Amino acid sequence: MWLSMNYGICFISLFIFSTVVRAVPVNKESFEQYLPVQIYSEIWPPFQVKDKQGKLTGLATDHVKSAFEQADVPYHILPMRWARALNFIKLKPNALIYSISRTPERESRFHWIAKLGRVNVKLLSLKESNEVISHPSQLTNYVIALKRAEASLDYFLGLGLEPGKHIIFVNNSEQALKLLDIGRVDFYPISAETLQSSLDIIGYSSSKFKYVYYFKALSFDIYIAANKDSDLAFISYINDLFDKCALCNAADASDILRNLN
Known part of the structure; x- marks a missing residue:
């Protein structure tokens, strides 16, 4: 009897877990209120570079753009002074920031999305x-x-x-x-x-x-990260974008830099 009850409890728990997982939104339409995704950054060559046409590019920027464009998710990168970017990200749930160093002091202050390189x-x-x-x-x-x-x-x-x-x-x-x-x-x-x-x-x-x-x-390693008060389902969705990004998974920025040297 005890064994049967435990099997029953496990089955019910598994059913509830599966139901919750299926209920998690998995498409961009579920997060329209957060789009276009606001992304704060700075001009920091070679990771973030503004070319002669004023276009933002660079090793880390190319990874970020690739992840969102492959998934057809609208985004807006706002380059500014780094101190200002850090202030903005603290006030804006569901916004992102890059290239930010992942330090012990910062670990609990952000959701860490993906590694973009090493410095x-x-x-x-x-x-x-x-x-x-x-x-x-x-x-x-x-x-x-x-x-x-x-x-x-x-x-x-x-x-x-x-x-x-x-x-x-x-x-x-x-x-x-x-x-x-x-x-x-x-x-x-x-x-x-x-x-x-x-x-x-x-x-x-x-x-x-x-x-x-x-x-x-x-x-240190540099990352793209999110405001700590962000919607967890949205963060999971953004994580998935980077997991599926072909450029991001082909080689991180530190590997590219080693090839350039």
Whole structure:
């Protein structure tokens, strides 16, 4: 009798579960109130690039566009300053943001949709500099540039660096490179993948700079993510779009970058 009752309970549970799964919407018409999908980003070559015609492209952008266009789901990418993008995504359920680093501090703040690539962070200095860094704790003797809302801020604060004393905030990498060039800052932590694009924008030669330290702890995967208060059924649907995306599954952005180097 006990065994029969348990079989009955399992059957009923399975029936309820199957009914719930079948009830979950699986097409874009079920989410018309969220369309076009609002996606916040920034100009961050080579992952997000604005070409001469003003069209947004780049390694990560191509993945995002491919996922939505293959599924014929309308979307709208809004490039802006990164700090502003982070503020907007906090206020907009069912909106997305990319390319955002997946850190322990951010883990519970977003729904993580899909990996778009990997970034390797290195410490940049002027070529002529004789300063040697063997451990990041030594940075308390120097001044570094750091972008506003940078995910690595907590890391540097944890080393004892103080804003205004050891850290000068900038809006973008081009501004940081200019400060480095005139000696206003000693170092700038930057992803090796994005340096050349920033140099091209301001017309600097790579021969002016050199890497002096590799931040293994700061190197990270980049993702497209969603507001944490989003509709879970909608997030599941968007996850499915990326799972089925041919370009996204062919090779992630880090593989493409290795082929370019």
